[in-house]
Amino acid sequence: AAGVIQSPRHLIKEKRETATLKCYPIPRHDTVYWYQQGPGQDPQFLISFYEKMQSDKGSIPDRFSAQQFSDYHSELNMSSLELGDSALYFCASSLGVGTSGRSSYEQYFGPGTRLTVT
Amino acid sequence: AQSVTQLDSHVSVSEGTPVLLRCNYSSSYSPSLFWYVQHPNKGLQLLLKYTSAATLVKGINGFEAEFKKSETSFHLTKPSAHMSDAAEYFCVVSDNSGGGADGLTFGKGTHLIIQP
Numbered sequence: 598a599a600g601v602i603q604s605p606r607h608l609i610k611e612k613r614e615t616a617t618l619k620c621y622p623i624p625r626h627d628t629v630y631w632y633q634q635g636p637g638q639d640p641q642f643l644i645s646f647y648e649k650m651q652s653d654k655g656s657i658p659d660r661f662s663a664q665q666f667s668d669y670h671s672e673l674n675m676s677s678l679e680l681g682d683s684a685l686y687f688c689a690s691s692l693g694v695g696t697s698g699r700s701s702y703e704q705y706f707g708p709g710t711r712l713t714v715t
Numbered sequence: 716a717q718s719v720t721q722l723d724s725h726v727s728v729s730e731g732t733p734v735l736l737r738c739n740y741s742s743s744y745s746p747s748l749f750w751y752v753q754h755p756n757k758g759l760q761l762l763l764k765y766t767s768a769a770t771l772v773k774g775i776n777g778f779e780a781e782f783k784k785s786e787t788s789f790h791l792t793k794p795s796a797h798m799s800d801a802a803e804y805f806c807v808v809s810d811n812s813g814g815g816a817d818g819l820t821f822g823k824g825t826h827l828i829i830q831p
Contacts, residue, residue, distance in 0.1 A: 632818075639821040640759070640819075640821050642818030642820070644818075645817070687759065689759075704761075704819060706751075707758060708758040
């Protein structure tokens, strides 16, 4: 079965540079989520999109922005990179909220993009 | 607000013996609860989920978890550990308060070690 695709898988940037991470959800999934996992840490929720609109917002820095496109893929844009941004960035997708308005659908995670800032 | 507490940062068991990974949650709403597993340098794989249906939930690879509202617990168990079970396990909650596409809140993780 098709899974969530993330690109690139590895990325090395220098401080103050910008980076763009891409996420392609499972076919028919209309909701995407972004998470950041620092070394030895648990994943932290950054932001989510449902039907191309921002849905929920977590601990996303102001230097980061994201959007979801008409084909449901999403991009996470990171500017003025800092050493502390080095982490594994996961994208997840789900079928969205359904008719109940509750996000009871499970989130399926991609393999992650490992960002190293030097 | 929602939170998850995984009571053990490391659990070590012998191969073939039972596994118990403990998790307590806090949520202002009726939560959805999940267990995810992460093998070294790998992504996150869903083991099982609870979403207000049966309180005993069966997942993949022989794992199961029981939702106990009175104890606010969602412990993960497996009758017989296998070497391939060695990994990091995350207890996760979504309190479904936002009306949709809520981000998940992860516990700090439990590192499961399997002794031969």
